[in-house]
Amino acid sequence: SQQGEEDPQALSIQEGENATMNCSYKTSINNLQWYRQNSGRGLVHLILIRSNEREKHSGRLRVTLDTSKKSSSLLITASRAADTASYFCATMNNAGNMLTFGGGTRLMVKP
C-alpha cells in the first residue's frame, strides 16, 4: 500500500508558470524525497528533505515539509517544457531501509 497521496494527480500549465505539487503521508519518517520520472523510465532523484528541516531549495525547486501535518510540497518555478514528467514523493522509514512512494503527479508544461 502507498504511504502517501499526491495532489493533484495531473497538472497542466504554460511554460514560465510555477507548478506546485503536494504530498501527504501517514507514519513518522526519517526523510522525504522527491523523484521525477519521464515516460515509464527510471526515477531521477530531485531533492531530499530531512524530518528536522522545514524548507529546502535546489535550483528552480523548492520543497517544504510540515511534519505536524504530515505533508510536503514541491514547487517548480519558471517551468519549462522539459519539466513535463511524473513527480513522486517518497518517504524513508526510520530504519532507513524502505522508501514508500505516493501515487505521483503528472505534470504537463505546454510551450
Place this chain on the structure above:
Amino acid sequence: KAGVTQTPRYLIKTRGQQVTLSCSPISGHRSVSWYQQTPGQGLQFLFEYFSETQRNKGNFPGRFSGRQFSNSRSEMNVSTLELGDSALYLCASSPGLALSYNEQFFGPGTRLTVL
C-alpha cells in the same frame, strides 16, 4: 561513476514461467532495493538488501524472491508468473550506511510482460 544498470531491459514471458532480473549497483553502494511499478498499484517496495542480507521486505507473495552477491549485485526472481506480474521492475542503490539515509539512485528498469 557508472549508474545503476539493469538487465534485461525488456522481457516477455508466459504465465507459469519464472524470470530472473539482474541489477548492478553504483560502485561502492552496498544497498540494493527493488520496486514494482504498475499503472494500478503505482510504485511498490519489494525488498532491500545490504551486504548480502535482506533487511526489509514488502507485501508481496513468496513467488517474489531476491538475493545479493558479495559484489553487491542483486537478482530478483519471480516464479510461476501471473498476468498481474506485468510491470516495470526498478532497482535502486544507495550507500546504505547505517543512519545515513541518502537518496536512492535508480536504474532504467526492466519491463516485464507476461502473456
